[in-house]
Amino acid sequence: MKTRYLCFIVIVVVIYFVLFFLLKTYLPFSGWITASATLGGTFAAIITAIIALGIADKPPKVVKFTLNIKVNKNSYSYYGFDQLSLTAMQQLLESGKEFSPSYQVYFNIKNISGLTLNKPVVTFELPKELRHPDGWRKEVEYVNPTYHSNLFNVAVDVRQFEYEDKIVLSNNILPYLNDKQELPIWIRMCLSQDDKSEYPVKLSLNCDNAEGKTMTETIIPSKLLEGIDKSKKEGG
Numbered sequence: 001m002k003t004r005y006l007c008f009i010v011i012v013v014v015i016y017f018v019l020f021f022l023l024k025t026y027l028p029f030s031g032w033i034t035a036s037a038t039l040g041g042t043f044a045a046i047i048t049a050i051i052a053l054g055i056a057d058k059p060p061k062v063v064k065f066t067l068n069i070k071v072n073k074n075s076y077s078y079y080g081f082d083q084l085s086l087t088a089m090q091q092l093l094e095s096g097k098e099f100s101p102s103y104q105v106y107f108n109i110k111n112i113s114g115l116t117l118n119k120p121v122v123t124f125e126l127p128k129e130l131r132h133p134d135g136w137r138k139e140v141e142y143v144n145p146t147y148h149s150n151l152f153n154v155a156v157d158v159r160q161f162e163y164e165d166k167i168v169l170s171n172n173i174l175p176y177l178n179d180k181q182e183l184p185i186w187i188r189m190c191l192s193q194d195d196k197s198e199y200p201v202k203l204s205l206n207c208d209n210a211e212g213k214t215m216t217e218t219i220i221p222s223k224l225l226e227g228i229d230k231s232k233k234e235g236g
Contacts, residue, residue: 013047023036061115061209063111065215066110067108068107069105069106069108070224072106073228075186077188079101100190101191102132102190105187106186108183108184108185110180111181111182112179116179117176120177120205121204121205122170122172122173122183122203122205123205126168126169127165127166130147130191134146148188151187191225195221195222196221198218199219200219201217203215
């Protein structure tokens with residue numbers, strides 16, 4: 001039983017005893033006994049009702065999940081001037097922007113809530129610094145930093161917007177997510193083995209039948225890329 005219901009019971013008991021002694025002061029003995037018995041029955045009913053409410057008021061169901069982040073080493077993509085149109089190359093040179101190689105970063109979400117999540121919604125809050133160039137082809141006349149993800153594979157309830165220095169990706173990609181079931185979401189990010197900066201990533205998992213949960217993890221590119229062959233040449 002929740003603490004607030006125990007407090008209610010204590011308050012009711014205190015009120016009963018206060019009235020009990022007040023009645024003793026103002027009523028004759030026979031009237032005091034009768035009034036006390038009636039009062040006791042009333043307060044007992046109130047306490048019973050409070051106990052019943054406390055038992056019925058179960059704690060809300062809350063989403064619980066684990067998150068495992070890893071890089072798909074075989075998803076390496078290099079961005080070089082030899083792949084650009086002249087217009088895009090000029091644009092890149094004028095902006096002074098350089099792009100590190102990109103990889104698919106997997107966010108493996110495992111439902112450990114103890115229940116099936118109905119209509120789970122996955123939402124990422126990502127830093128702008130790790131975006132990769134979009135339209136990186138000879139026929140494209142621009143370079144547009146963006147995020148690609150398998151979140152977009154199912155165009156059900158896709159949302160993408162940005163504010164300040166953050167990019168938000170969100171989608172309802174499954175009708176349900178069973179307990180102990182894993183959900184592998186990948187997002188392509190530009191990562192450098194020399195980058196030791198910390199980039200916070202927020203992941204929220206919400207659903208129709210439980211309270212959602214938000215988890216914040218820190219991505220350090222140099223740490224995430226540990227074990228990947230540094231001798232790999234650009235364009236490989």
